[in-house]
Amino acid sequence: MTPHLSAEGIRKSFGEKTVLDGASLSVGTGELMALLGPSGCGKSTLLRIVAGLLPKDAGEVRIGGRNMASTPARERGVGFVFQDYALFPRMTALENVAFGLRIRGVEARERNRKARAMIDLVGLSEEADRPVDRLSGGQRQRVALARALAVEPFLLLLDEPLSALDVKVRERLRREIKAVQKKVGITALVVTHDQEEAMELGDRIAVMNDGGIEQIASPREVYQEPATEFVARFVGDVNVLPGQMYHGYAYSGSLAIRMTGGSPPREESWVKVILRPEDISVHPPGIAEAGQSQAKVESVSFQGTHLRATLLTEEGYSLTALLLRSHPMAGKLAEGDAVRVEALRGSVLPDPFGKREPEYYL
Numbered sequence: 001m002t003p004h005l006s007a008e009g010i011r012k013s014f015g016e017k018t019v020l021d022g023a024s025l026s027v028g029t030g031e032l033m034a035l036l037g038p039s040g041c042g043k044s045t046l047l048r049i050v051a052g053l054l055p056k057d058a059g060e061v062r063i064g065g066r067n068m069a070s071t072p073a074r075e076r077g078v079g080f081v082f083q084d085y086a087l088f089p090r091m092t093a094l095e096n097v098a099f100g101l102r103i104r105g106v107e108a109r110e111r112n113r114k115a116r117a118m119i120d121l122v123g124l125s126e127e128a129d130r131p132v133d134r135l136s137g138g139q140r141q142r143v144a145l146a147r148a149l150a151v152e153p154f155l156l157l158l159d160e161p162l163s164a165l166d167v168k169v170r171e172r173l174r175r176e177i178k179a180v181q182k183k184v185g186i187t188a189l190v191v192t193h194d195q196e197e198a199m200e201l202g203d204r205i206a207v208m209n210d211g212g213i214e215q216i217a218s219p220r221e222v223y224q225e226p227a228t229e230f231v232a233r234f235v236g237d238v239n240v241l242p243g244q245m246y247h248g249y250a251y252s253g254s255l256a257i258r259m260t261g262g263s264p265p266r267e268e269s270w271v272k273v274i275l276r277p278e279d280i281s282v283h284p285p286g287i288a289e290a291g292q293s294q295a296k297v298e299s300v301s302f303q304g305t306h307l308r309a310t311l312l313t314e315e316g317y318s319l320t321a322l323l324l325r326s327h328p329m330a331g332k333l334a335e336g337d338a339v340r341v342e343a344l345r346g347s348v349l350p351d352p353f354g355k356r357e358p359e360y361y362l
Contacts, residue, residue, distance in 0.1 A: 003062075004029040004187040005050065005155055010059035012045055019045045021211035022059070032181050032188040033216075034202030036195065038234065042211045043191045047157050050189065051078050063155055077154030079186075081161050085144045089133035093124055093143045096132055100151040118146035121180060138169040145177065149184060156181070156188040162197065174200050195235050199223070207231045223276070224260050225347050232274045232349070239280070239319050243273040243348065249291075250348050253315030256291030257346040271348040280321035282309065282329050283340040295319065297337040309333055311341055 003026035012020040019042045027033045035043045048054040050061055052073030061068040068076060087096050098115035106114070119128045122142040132140055141161060148156060161177070162170040174197055181188050192198050198205050199219040206216045207230075215227035226232035229240065243250040243257065245265050250257040250273045257273055265271055288294055295311040298318070307323045307330045319341060323330045329339070 003027060004031070004064060005189065006060075006062045007046065007050060008060045008062075010046060010049055010061070011057045012042070012049060012054070013057055019211055020049075020056075020059075023208070023211065023213050024059075025206050025213055025216060027187055027189055029187055030185050031203045032178065032190065032201060034198035034205045035189060035191045035208060036198040036202075036205050036235070037193065037208030039193060041208045043193075043208050044159050046208075047159050047189065047191050050155075051080050051157055052076050053080075079148030079151060079153030079156045081141075081144050081148045081156070081158040083160040083163055085132075085140050087132045087140060087143060087147075090131055092129050092131055093135065093139075093146075094119055094128040096143050097146045097150050100147055104151065114150055115146075118150045119143075121149070121183070122146045123176070136169075137165050138173055141165065141173060142176070145180065149180070149186070153186070156186045158188065158190040160191055160193070163192075163194070170194075170197070177201065199235075205235075207234065209234070226274060226349075229272060229274075229349060237277050237320060237322075239273075239275040239277065241273040241275065241317050241319075242351065243271045245269050245271060245348070250346065252343075253313060253317065254288065254291070254293040255313070255341070255343050257343040257348075260345045260347050265348060265350060270351045270353070272351045273343075273346055273348055275319070275343055275346045277308070277320045277322040279344045279346060280311075280319055281342040281344055282311070282321055282323060282327075282333070283342065284329065285338040286340060288340050289342075292340045292342045295339050295341045297333055297335055297339060299335055300333050306330075307333065311339065313341065 006026040008024045010020050010023045023046055037043045049056045063076060094115050097118050098111050101111040101114055119125060122145055124139060124142055127135060127139060132143055162173055178201055190201055202219060204216055204218055205222050207214050207222060209230050215222060215231045222231060222235055232238045241252040243252040245267055250271055252273050294314040298310040298312050301308045306325060309321045311319045311321060313319060
């Protein structure tokens with residue numbers, strides 16, 4: 001099936017600095033893909049190239065199967081929501097939403113009907129006639145989304161749409177954006193550096209680093225089966241340990257780790273073991289059972305819903321573990337305690353150098 005949006009081998013440099021180095025992705029019809037990565041990795045540049053706001057040096061952009069090489073931005077059927085909203089401050093919310101329809105020559109009555117429908121869709125009916133400079137940041141972002149959708153674009157692009165808002169407003173708005181996108185059924189690509197935002201918004205996540213895309217997968221797969229060490233470290237907290245494969249398990253010292261998916265590497269090969277903190281089980285001191293390791297508690301911090309503990313295994317590896325408040329050990333852990341640790345699950349990445357020194361993995 002032809003993807004709704006495809007970008008293949010996109011390259012872009014500014015002077016001697018290469019910003020995009022062969023980045024490729026494809027987005028299916030009705031899908032919302034989150035383009036996730038650190039600042040400066042090229043994600044906003046890629047978004048602007050897709051929109052036609054920046055020229056590319058090489059590669060191909062197709063929207064609806066059509067090559068966009070000679071298609072200007074205004075003819076691509078793209079709606080764009082900017083980080084700074086790009087609204088007209090003295091116009092009302094309704095006038096801002098209707099603006100794109102007006103410049104497209106839509107008749108006044110139809111223009112007003114469509115604009116009000118979009119205002120209603122984003123939950124701003126009561127604020128429709130207020131100037132946008134009297135609206136909150138969250139309300140202005142909804143106006144920007146309604147304006148982008150009012151012209152019935154073929155593709156919706158959002159560049160860090162929630163980064164200027166406080167945490168609580170961001171949490172609420174990302175749920176609303178997802179709901180509106182699914183209700184309208186529009187294909188969308190959203191740029192973000194916020195991992196939680198990408199996990200909640202994206203049907204799939206494209207993780208970007210240094211001008212290229214390292215993995216495209218569902219949020220669950222990106223988290224549980226990262227394709228690279230960068231993905232593992234960028235998406236959530238992680239423990240990275242040296243290991244070796246034996247009979248389908250990865251052994252890191254006395255810890256035995258069961259793989260969450262995929263085919264295990266060849267027998268006795270060296271690997272990097274990827275362990276999420278919530279997959280580290282902590283037990284009272286005693287004789288270690290098979291697959292467990294003795295450890296010492298180095299630090300403990302209370303973080304509301306859970307306890308965060310730093311542990312040092314008998315092999316000298318540092319582990320971060322998260323324990324829910326309901327965990328039997330949560331109220332008992334203290335710095336200096338002896339405990340036993342167990343890895344409930346994990347994933348592995350090839351380690352061709354077979355490094356064994358603990359400091360290599362910090």
